[in-house]
Amino acid sequence: MTTRWRISNVVQRPKTDCLWALVVLWSCVAFYPALADDTVIGRIGDIELKQSELEESLGTLAATDAKALAEDPGALNKLVRSMLVQRLVLREALDKKWDQEPSVQPLLRSTREAALTDSYLKAICKPPVDYPGEAEVRAAYDASRAELTVPRSFKLAQIFIAKGSKTRPEDVMSRLKAAPASFGQIAREMSEERESASRDGEIGWLTEKQIQPEILAQLPKLSLNVVSEPLKLNDGWHLLNVLDVREPYTPFFEQVRVSLAQRLRAEKTKTAMQAYMSEMLQKHPVALNEVALSKLLQATSKP
Numbered sequence: 209m210t211t212r213w214r215i216s217n218v219v220q221r222p223k224t225d226c227l228w229a230l231v232v233l234w235s236c237v238a239f240y241p242a243l244a245d246d247t248v249i250g251r252i253g254d255i256e257l258k259q260s261e262l263e264e265s266l267g268t269l270a271a272t273d274a275k276a277l278a279e280d281p282g283a284l285n286k287l288v289r290s291m292l293v294q295r296l297v298l299r300e301a302l303d304k305k306w307d308q309e310p311s312v313q314p315l316l317r318s319t320r321e322a323a324l325t326d327s328y329l330k331a332i333c334k335p336p337v338d339y340p341g342e343a344e345v346r347a348a349y350d351a352s353r354a355e356l357t358v359p360r361s362f363k364l365a366q367i368f369i370a371k372g373s374k375t376r377p378e379d380v381m382s383r384l385k386a387a388p389a390s391f392g393q394i395a396r397e398m399s400e401e402r403e404s405a406s407r408d409g410e411i412g413w414l415t416e417k418q419i420q421p422e423i424l425a426q427l428p429k430l431s432l433n434v435v436s437e438p439l440k441l442n443d444g445w446h447l448l449n450v451l452d453v454r455e456p457y458t459p460f461f462e463q464v465r466v467s468l469a470q471r472l473r474a475e476k477t478k479t480a481m482q483a484y485m486s487e488m489l490q491k492h493p494v495a496l497n498e499v500a501l502s503k504l505l506q507a508t509s510k511p
Contacts, residue, residue: 249262249288250292282412335480340469352468359417363414363450363454365392365408366395368405369447371443380398391408395408409449423441427448430450435447
């Protein structure tokens with residue numbers, strides 16, 4: 209999850225937001241049928257989310273997104289909550305016949321067409337069941353060692369005081385010095401980043417690439433479980449606590465075998481889809497009305 213959402217200003221915004229993948233999932237999950245004997249994972253009112261529905265949703269995640277969920281203790285919890293809220297909103301929309309609104313019809317139609325086209329192309333371009341073989345997966349592993357290496361990681365906690373807050377960082381430091389072992393309790397009471405505060409200030413495991421440069425520069429100076437001096441950033445003050453450190457490592461082949469095989473299958477499917485589309489275009493050349501397109505562009509560009 210980016211792989212994750214931003215927690216105050218500690219986490220650096222990733223180039224690709226894994227939560228976007230989760231948002232897409234929310235819109236799909238509501239239509240999966242549940243098994244009668246499924247365990248109920250969560251409910252909101254009389255709306256339930258069953259285990260099979262969640263498993264099917266997680267099965268559609270890319271390997272990197274699934275890994276982000278596994279590493280963040282609060283990510284799966286937040287995903288389930290978001291799915292339940294989405295279902296509640298969906299029920300309200302359907303009760304009010306929102307799907308029958310004229311303005312919504314083009315969106316539903318284009319979404320349906322895109323989903324059907326994509327699923328059809330993936331089905332007809334799917335690689336053979338026995339692809340990739342063991343040798344191909346091992347070759348991919350050897351070629352991807354640098355890419356697979358996990359950077360140095362830090363398990364962090366923080367107490368955050370927002371810019372303009374009435375709470376002063378000096379007040380927090382005074383409490384910490386009086387009771388150094390009470391970091392979690394003080395974080396719950398005084399940290400103004402409520403998500404991490406609810407977990408005793410814990411943010412979770414972050415790699416060096418996920419951490420804001422200003423924060424990262426301070427971490428090597430900190431001993432484990434010794435709270436930093438208040439660090440001022442644009443959003444406020446951060447009092448950091450390094451709970452644990454992992455040195456860079458490359459996973460063993462068996463640890464990434466499945467994800468590598470999935471990646472190779474996805475790449476082969478994509479290549480086959482592109483080849484299929486090129487063949488379709490050769491058999492059925494596209495003819496465009498350039499004059500009409502030019503007029504349409506001019507009309508849409510007018511203020």
